[in-house]
Amino acid sequence: xxxVTQTPKFQVLKTGQSMTLQCAQDxxxxxxxWYRQDPGMxxxxxxxxxxxxTTDKGEVPNGYNVSRLNKREFSLRLESAAPSQTSVYFxxxxxxxxxxxxxxxxxxxxxxxx
Amino acid sequence: xxxxxxxxxxLTAQEGEFITINCSYSVGISALHWLQQHPGGGIVSLFxxxxxxxxxxxxxxxxxxxxxxxxxHITASHPRDSAVYICAGPTGGGADGLTFGKGTHLxxxx
Numbered sequence: 001x002x003x004v005t006q007t008p009k010f011q012v013l014k015t016g017q018s019m020t021l022q023c024a025q026d027x028x029x030x031x032x033x034w035y036r037q038d039p040g041m042x043x044x045x046x047x048x049x050x051x052x053x054t055t056d057k058g059e060v061p062n063g064y065n066v067s068r069l070n071k072r073e074f075s076l077r078l079e080s081a082a083p084s085q086t087s088v089y090f091x092x093x094x095x096x097x098x099x100x101x102x103x104x105x106x107x108x109x110x111x112x113x114x
Numbered sequence: 115x116x117x118x119x120x121x122x123x124x125l126t127a128q129e130g131e132f133i134t135i136n137c138s139y140s141v142g143i144s145a146l147h148w149l150q151q152h153p154g155g156g157i158v159s160l161f162x163x164x165x166x167x168x169x170x171x172x173x174x175x176x177x178x179x180x181x182x183x184x185x186x187h188i189t190a191s192h193p194r195d196s197a198v199y200i201c202a203g204p205t206g207g208g209a210d211g212l213t214f215g216k217g218t219h220l221x222x223x224x
Contacts, residue, residue, distance in 0.1 A: 042214035
């Protein structure tokens with residue numbers, strides 16, 4: 001049981017390049033999330049998906065797109081990376097019951113945009 | 115939108131000390147989460163509580179719904195407890211997801 005698997009662990013991009021962060025969970029969870037973590041700030045929600053086929057913007061969606069490919073997978077795409085997107089990105093999931101279920105996190109992706 | 119504040123931001127203590135980390139939030143919630151982020155970066159869920167108290171080993175979490183306040187206590191602290199501790203509550207306003215505090219960076223010295 002791997003939980004939440006996130007790839008890659010590290011990535012360096014040049015400004016304007018694109019990339020996709022992959023996330024998969026094997027816990028049959030409905031809800032999946034993408035967060036970014038920056039120094040001195042709490043985790044901030046980029047996008048979330050409450051169920052397969054649905055996605056919604058979070059607090060900081062600009063510059064990102066997401067795709068809920070199926071119940072297991074939720075990917076985050078940067079179409080044209082900017083230095084402001086240098087951050088640590090976390091994927092998370094939780095089961096039915098929304099607020100009252102624990103979150104399960106991936107190990108994070110450290111992204112640097114130069 | 116729920117505002118979540120944690121204190122202290124940084125805490126250094128000696129091994130064996132009793133540790134308290136506080137969390138306050140602005141909007142009534144159904145459940146509050148406590149998370150631990152290891153020095154390597156991984157985040158794990160410690161507690162999710164909606165009333166009273168929960169205990170797991172040397173960790174105790176309490177919540178006072180009326181005062182919109184929660185505390186995380188560590189008894190007989192150990193250097194392996196060194197981590198960032200984060201509280202989080204529902205964002206509110208119909209949005210799914212959580213609002214996170216900025217975290218408390220705890221260092222336990224031997």
